[in-house]
Amino acid sequence: MKTYRANVMICAGTACVSNHSLDVRKAFEEEIKKRDLEDEVQVVTTGCNGFCGAGPIVVIQPDGIFYQFLKPKDVPYLVEEHLLKGRPVKKLMYVPPDEEVPIPKMYDINFFSGQMLVALRNRGMIDPEKIDDYIARDGYSALVKVLTTKTPDEVIEEIKASALRGRGGGGFPAGIKWETCKKAKGEPKYVICNADEGDPGAFMDRSIIEGDPHSVLEGMAIGAYAIGVSQGYIYVRMEYPLAIERFKIALKQAREYGLLGKNILDTGFDFDVDIRRGAGAFVCGESTALMASVEGRIGEPRAKYIHTVEHGLWNRPTCLNNVETWANVPVIILQGAEWFTSIGTGDVSENPWGGSKGTKVFSLAGKINNTGLVEVPMGITLRKLVYDVGGGIPKGRKFKAVQTGGPSGGFIPEELLDLQVDFEQLDAAGSIMGSGGMVIMDESNCMVSMALYFIEFLVGESCGKCTPCREGLRQLRYFLKKIINGEGTVEDLEEIEIISETMQNASLCGLGKSAPNPVLSTLKYFRDEYIAHIEQKKCPAGSCRALIKYEINESCIGCLLCKKQCPENAISGESKKLHIIDQDKCTNCGVCFSVCPVDSIDIISGGEIVYHHEALEVENDKETSV
Amino acid sequence: MTEVNAARDTKPETVQMTINGNSIETEKGKTVLEAARENDIEIPTLCYHPGLESIGACRLCLVEVAKSSRPGRKRLVTSCLFPVENGLIVDTQSNVVRQHRKIVLKLLIARVPDSDVIRRLADEYGVQESRYVEREDADKCIMCGTCVRVCNAMGANALVTLSHGLDKYVDVPNKNACIGCLACALNCPTNAIPFEETDGKRRIWGKEFDLVRCWASGEPIGTLEQIWHFAKRSDIPIESFLKSDKVREREDAAESVGVKL
Numbered sequence: 001m002k003t004y005r006a007n008v009m010i011c012a013g014t015a016c017v018s019n020h021s022l023d024v025r026k027a028f029e030e031e032i033k034k035r036d037l038e039d040e041v042q043v044v045t046t047g048c049n050g051f052c053g054a055g056p057i058v059v060i061q062p063d064g065i066f067y068q069f070l071k072p073k074d075v076p077y078l079v080e081e082h083l084l085k086g087r088p089v090k091k092l093m094y095v096p097p098d099e100e101v102p103i104p105k106m107y108d109i110n111f112f113s114g115q116m117l118v119a120l121r122n123r124g125m126i127d128p129e130k131i132d133d134y135i136a137r138d139g140y141s142a143l144v145k146v147l148t149t150k151t152p153d154e155v156i157e158e159i160k161a162s163a164l165r166g167r168g169g170g171g172f173p174a175g176i177k178w179e180t181c182k183k184a185k186g187e188p189k190y191v192i193c194n195a196d197e198g199d200p201g202a203f204m205d206r207s208i209i210e211g212d213p214h215s216v217l218e219g220m221a222i223g224a225y226a227i228g229v230s231q232g233y234i235y236v237r238m239e240y241p242l243a244i245e246r247f248k249i250a251l252k253q254a255r256e257y258g259l260l261g262k263n264i265l266d267t268g269f270d271f272d273v274d275i276r277r278g279a280g281a282f283v284c285g286e287s288t289a290l291m292a293s294v295e296g297r298i299g300e301p302r303a304k305y306i307h308t309v310e311h312g313l314w315n316r317p318t319c320l321n322n323v324e325t326w327a328n329v330p331v332i333i334l335q336g337a338e339w340f341t342s343i344g345t346g347d348v349s350e351n352p353w354g355g356s357k358g359t360k361v362f363s364l365a366g367k368i369n370n371t372g373l374v375e376v377p378m379g380i381t382l383r384k385l386v387y388d389v390g391g392g393i394p395k396g397r398k399f400k401a402v403q404t405g406g407p408s409g410g411f412i413p414e415e416l417l418d419l420q421v422d423f424e425q426l427d428a429a430g431s432i433m434g435s436g437g438m439v440i441m442d443e444s445n446c447m448v449s450m451a452l453y454f455i456e457f458l459v460g461e462s463c464g465k466c467t468p469c470r471e472g473l474r475q476l477r478y479f480l481k482k483i484i485n486g487e488g489t490v491e492d493l494e495e496i497e498i499i500s501e502t503m504q505n506a507s508l509c510g511l512g513k514s515a516p517n518p519v520l521s522t523l524k525y526f527r528d529e530y531i532a533h534i535e536q537k538k539c540p541a542g543s544c545r546a547l548i549k550y551e552i553n554e555s556c557i558g559c560l561l562c563k564k565q566c567p568e569n570a571i572s573g574e575s576k577k578l579h580i581i582d583q584d585k586c587t588n589c590g591v592c593f594s595v596c597p598v599d600s601i602d603i604i605s606g607g608e609i610v611y612h613h614e615a616l617e618v619e620n621d622k623e624t625s626v
Numbered sequence: 627m628t629e630v631n632a633a634r635d636t637k638p639e640t641v642q643m644t645i646n647g648n649s650i651e652t653e654k655g656k657t658v659l660e661a662a663r664e665n666d667i668e669i670p671t672l673c674y675h676p677g678l679e680s681i682g683a684c685r686l687c688l689v690e691v692a693k694s695s696r697p698g699r700k701r702l703v704t705s706c707l708f709p710v711e712n713g714l715i716v717d718t719q720s721n722v723v724r725q726h727r728k729i730v731l732k733l734l735i736a737r738v739p740d741s742d743v744i745r746r747l748a749d750e751y752g753v754q755e756s757r758y759v760e761r762e763d764a765d766k767c768i769m770c771g772t773c774v775r776v777c778n779a780m781g782a783n784a785l786v787t788l789s790h791g792l793d794k795y796v797d798v799p800n801k802n803a804c805i806g807c808l809a810c811a812l813n814c815p816t817n818a819i820p821f822e823e824t825d826g827k828r829r830i831w832g833k834e835f836d837l838v839r840c841w842a843s844g845e846p847i848g849t850l851e852q853i854w855h856f857a858k859r860s861d862i863p864i865e866s867f868l869k870s871d872k873v874r875e876r877e878d879a880a881e882s883v884g885v886k887l
Contacts (some may be wrong), residue, residue: 281790283790298787302682303682303704303708306709319760414757459791459792461790462790462791463790464769464789464792466683467683467684467730467734467768468730468733468793469684470792471733471736472733473792474759475733475736475758478759496760499729499733501729502726502729502730506685506702506729532822570816599735
C-alpha cells in the first residue's frame with residue numbers, strides 16, 4: 001500500500017460542499033500536480049468534521065493542522081508554504097473568539113478537544129466512499145467478531161449490558177427492544193434504520209451517514225444477526241441526496257466484499273438492506289408513520305397499543321433504531337459493554353433506565369460561535385457545551401436559553417446552565433433529549449416568537465389525522481399571534497394551558513402529545529415575557545414588530561445610509577446632521593437598524609429602550625479587528 | 627390486525643373486566659368500545675364505524691383504563707382501538723375523560739361552527755362560549771376519514787385525503803373513479819358531503835350521474851357506474867341489480883309461496 005508524506009483531508013460534508021469545498025479540492029489537486037508533489041501528498045475527501053460554521057475545512061495530516069474558511073485562491077500559497085516549505089499558514093487557522101493567537105492543531109481547539117468520538121469515530125479520518133478506509137479503521141471487525149464467536153443471545157446480552165438507549169428521541173433501551181423483537185411471534189422480521197431526521201437545525205444523522213455510512217450498515221447487520229432478521233430498510237429523507245448517494249455506494253461495496261447478501265463470510269447468515277426514500281414529512285420520523293410510508297401508504301401514525309416490535313412493518317415484528325444508535329453498536333461489540341457504561345451518568349446495573357451511558361451527538365445551531373456538530377459524553381454540563389465546545393455567544397451578547405430536542409422539546413433557561421445533559425435531567429427540566437438538536441438563543445430572541453416559530457413548524461408538519469393535534473395547533477397559533485401583536489390577554493394564557501393539556505393527553509401520536517412543549521416550557525421559564533407582551537405591550541427582546549419602534553439617538557453621524565435604504569422613505573435628515581424617523585411612515589422593518597454603521601438606532605418597546613447601542617460596542621471592536 | 631381477526635374466527639376466549647364499576651364478560655379480540663356498546667354503555671364517537679377499520683382520529687371515545695394489578699395507574703386510551711383484556715378497569719365518564727372530551731369538542735366546534743351534530747354533542751358536554759378562533763370558510767368536515775375508508779371498502783377508492791395538517795382535505799382526484807354510490811355522503815357523521823338528485827340525475831363530488839330506473843316500478847335505483855361496479859365485484863348478474871328493493875321484496879315473497887312473477 002502506498003504511503004504519503006502528507007494527507008490533505010478535505011471536508012466534504014453538506015455544509016462544506018455548499019461552501020465550495022469541492023472547488024478547493026480541485027485547486028489542491030491542480031496545485032499538487034503543478035508542483036509535482038503527487039507521489040508525496042494525497043488529497044482525501046472526508047465526511048463532515050462537524051465544525052460547519054468554519055467551512056470549507058481542511059486538515060493536513062499527520063500533523064493535524066486545521067485550516068478554515070478556505071477558498072480556491074488560498075490554495076497555491078498554502079501548498080507552497082505548508083507542503084513545500086513546511087511553514088503552516090497562520091492566517092488561515094482558527095482564532096478563538098476574544099483572542100488573537102491562532103491555534104494550529106485541530107485537537108488543541110476547544111471545539112474538538114472537548115469532544116469524545118464514538119458514533120463519529122471515523123470523522124474526518126476516512127473517505128466515506130471507500131470501504132477500505134473503513135476497514136482500515138477496524139471497520140466490520142465487530143461483525144466478524146459476532147458472526148464467528150458469539151451467539152445471537154450473547155450479542156443481545158452485550159447490548160443490554162451496555163444500556164445503550166435509543167438516540168432518536170425516546171431513549172428506549174436498544175437491548176430490550178432487540179430481545180422483545182427476537183421473542184415476538186411472526187416471520188419474517190425486519191430491522192429499520194430511521195434516518196428521517198426532521199428537527200429544524202438538526203443534522204446529526206445526515207452527517208453520520210455522509211461521513212461514515214458503513215458504521216450504520218455494520219450496526220444494522222449486527223442487530224439483524226442478533227434478532228434473526230435477513231432484511232433491513234433504511235428510511236432516508238429525499239432532502240438528503242448526498243447521504244442517499246453515499247449509502248448506496250456503501251451498500252454496493254459491502255455486497256462486493258461479501259459483507260452483505262447471502263451467506264455472509266461463509267457463516268450462513270443472510271442479510272441485505274434496501275433504501276426507502278421519504279418525502280420529507282416530519283411525522284414520518286414517528287415509527288408507525290415511518291412504517292406506513294415504507295409500505296407505500298400515507299405516512300400517518302397509528303395508535304401503538306400493539307407495539308411495532310410485535311406488529312410493525314407489514315404486521316411483522318420490526319426493530320427500529322435511529323442512525324446514531326446503530327452507529328454505536330459496532331464500537332460496543334469491539335470495546336465491550338463495560339467500557340461503554342464507564343462513560344456517562346447514573347447506575348444501570350439494575351435497569352437500563354437508571355442512567356444515560358455513552359456519548360451523544362448534538363448539533364449546535366443558533367446564536368453560538370461554533371455552529372456545528374459535536375459528540376460529547378453524557379452528563380456534560382450545558383455550560384461546558386455552550387461555552388467551551390460551542391465557543392460562547394457571538395457579538396458579546398448574553399445567553400438566554402437553549403432549545404433542545406427539536407420542536408417536541410423545550411427551552412432551558414440560563415439558571416439551569418449547570419444541568420448535566422442526559423435523558424433524566426433534560427426530562428426533569430421540562431425538555432427532552434430528542435435526537436440531539438440544540439438551538440441557542442441570546443437576549444435578542446423573543447421567547448414568545450420562538451414558541452410561535454416552533455408551533456408554526458408543527459402546524460405545517462402535523463399529519464392532520466387527529467383532532468387535538470390538528471385543531472389544537474390552530475388555536476395555539478392563534479393565541480400566540482394575538483400575544484405577539486399586543487392583543488393578548490391573561491385569559492389567553494389560561495386557554496393555551498388548557499388546550500396544551502388536552503393535546504398532551506389526548507393526541508394520537510408522539511408528535512401531537514409533545515407539540516405543546518415549546519409553549520409550555522417558555523411559559524414555565526419565561527412567563528414574565530408573556531406578561532410583558534400582554535400587560536405592558538412590551539417585547540423585552542425588541543423583536544416583535546407590532547410592539548416596537550425604532551428611534552435614532554444622538555450618536556448618529558448623519559451618514560444618510562439609513563435614509564437611502566429605508567423602503568418607506570420614513571427617515572429625514574441631512575448629511576452630518578441627526579436623522580429622524582417618521583413613526584407614522586415607519587413599518588418597523590428594521591433595515592435602518594441593520595445598516596447603521598455606528599449603531600445609533602435604539603429599539604423602544606413598552607415606552608422603554610430595550611435595545612441600545614452600548615451593548616454592541618464590544619462587538620464592533622471585534623468585527624473591525626477581524 | 628390479522629391476528630385479532632384470526633382470534634375471532636377460532637374459539638372465542640372470554641375476558642372478565644369492569645366498565646364504570648359493572649363487571650362484564652366479553653370476548654378476547656374485541657375493543658373496549660365494542661364491549662361497552664354490547665352492554666349498553668354509551669361512549670360518544672365520530673370516526674368509528676362498525677364495518678370499517680378503526681383509526682382513532684376523532685379522539686372522542688377516550689376512556690380511562692387501569693390494570694387490576696395497578697389500579698392507581700390510569701391511562702387515557704382510545705376505546706375504539708384499545709383491546710379488551712382480563713381484569714381491565716374502564717371508566718368512560720371520569721372527570722379527566724369528560725374534560726378532554728369537552729376540549730376536543732370545543733376544538734371541533736371552532737372547526738365546524740355550522741354543524742348541528744357537533745353542536746348537540748358540545749351542548750351535552752357543557753361547551754358554552756368559546757374564545758377559540760373559528761375556521762374561515764368552514765364546511766362541515768371534521769376530517770374523521772370515514773368517507774375515505776368507506777369508499778375504500780366499496781372498492782371504488784375514489785376518495786383520498788390530500789395535503790396534511792390544517793390544510794388537509796378530502797377530494798376525488800380522479801373523477802373517473804367515483805361511481806356515485808353515495809356511501810361517503812350517507813356515512814358521514816356530520817353530513818358534510820353535499821349531493822343532490824333531480825330529474826333522473828345524481829350530482830356528487832362535482833360529477834353528474836344518470837340514474838338507472840327499475841324496469842318494473844320505474845323508481846330510481848342508482849347510478850349505472852355503481853351497478854356495474856357492484857355486479858362486477860360480486861359476480862352477480864347485472865339484471866338482478868336492475869330492480870328496486872320493493873320489487874325485489876315482492877318477487878321474493880311470491881317465490882316463497884311458489885309463484886313466479
